[in-house]
Amino acid sequence: MNAPNPDIATNLERVIERIRSAEVTYGRTPNSVSLLAVSKRQPVEAIRAAYQAGQLAFGENYLQEAAEKQSTFASSDIEWHLIGSLQSNKTRAAATSFDWVHTIDRAKIAQRLSDQRPDALPPINICLQVNISEETQKAGCPPVEVLPLAAATADLPGVSLRGLMAIPEPSTDCTVQRRSFAKLRKLYEQLQDEGFRMDTLSMGMSLDLDAAIAEGANYVRVGTAIFGPRNN
Ligand SMILES: *Cc1c(COP(=O)(O)O)cnc(C)c1O
Numbered sequence: 520m521n522a523p524n525p526d527i528a529t530n531l532e533r534v535i536e537r538i539r540s541a542e543v544t545y546g547r548t549p550n551s552v553s554l555l556a557v558s559k560r561q562p563v564e565a566i567r568a569a570y571q572a573g574q575l576a577f578g579e580n581y582l583q584e585a586a587e588k589q590s591t592f593a594s595s596d597i598e599w600h601l602i603g604s605l606q607s608n609k610t611r612a613a614a615t616s617f618d619w620v621h622t623i624d625r626a627k628i629a630q631r632l633s634d635q636r637p638d639a640l641p642p643i644n645i646c647l648q649v650n651i652s653e654e655t656q657k658a659g660c661p662p663v664e665v666l667p668l669a670a671a672t673a674d675l676p677g678v679s680l681r682g683l684m685a686i687p688e689p690s691t692d693c694t695v696q697r698r699s700f701a702k703l704r705k706l707y708e709q710l711q712d713e714g715f716r717m718d719t720l721s722m723g724m725s726l727d728l729d730a731a732i733a734e735g736a737n738y739v740r741v742g743t744a745i746f747g748p749r750n751n
C-alpha cells in the first residue's frame with residue numbers, strides 16, 4: 520500500500536471541527552457525536568498518524584486486513600469497530616478482535632458473536648444495520664424487521680445492543696440525506712418506546728455527516744475526509 524497522506528492530523532482536526540460546529544448548528548449536546556475513523560484500504564501508517572493525533576476509534580470493513588493492522592497495535596487502547604458485512608462463518612474472528620460490530624442484520628450473526636465472545640472480554644457492542652432506503656441487493660434488514668431483530672438480540676449475554684446503523688442511498692441533496700437519516704432516527708425512537716435501551720445512532724460519512732448530525736447521529740463514520748482516497 521502507498522505511504523499515508525501527510526495531512527492526516529490536519530484533516531482529522533478539520534473533521535472534528537466540522538462535527539463540533541454541526542452540533543452547535545443543530546442544537547445537539549456538545550460532544551455528543553463521536554468520530555469513527557474509517558481506515559479500510561489505508562496503510563497501517565495512516566492509522567498510526569491518526570492515533571498519534573489522538574484518534575482512538577477506528578472502523579475496518581475486512582477481517583483479514585483488520586487482523587494485520589490489529590496485530591501492529593496489539594496492546595494499544597485503540598477501539599476497533601467492524602463496519603463491513605459479516606458472514607456467519609467469520610464471526611469467531613470478529614468476536615475475538617473487535618469491540619463493536621455495526622452491521623448486524625440477522626439474528627444468527629448476533630447469536631454466534633454472543634456464543635463466541637471470549638469470557639475475558641466484555642460483551643461485544645452491536646448495532647443493527649437497517650436497509651433504510653430499501654434498496655434491493657443492499658445489506659441491512661428491512662425496516663419492518665428491525666423490531667423482531669432487536670427482540671432476538673437484546674438479551675444475548677455476549678452482545679450489548681447499542682443501536683442502529685444505516686448507509687442510505689447516496690445523495691448530494693441535503694434534504695434527501697436528512698430524510699433518510701430521519702427514517703432511521705424514527706425507527707430508533709420506536710425501539711426506545713418499546714423499551715429497548717440504546718444510545719447509538721451510527722450514521723453519516725464524509726459527504727453527509729452534517730445531515731446525519733442534524734438528525735441525531737452519535738457516531739459518524741468518516742474515511743476519505745480524514746485519510747484521503749483509498750487504495751483499491
Ligand atoms: C467506507 C465506509 C465509510 C466511510 O466512507 P467515506 O465516504 O470514505 O467517509 C463509512 N461507513 C461504511 C460502512 C463504510 O464502508
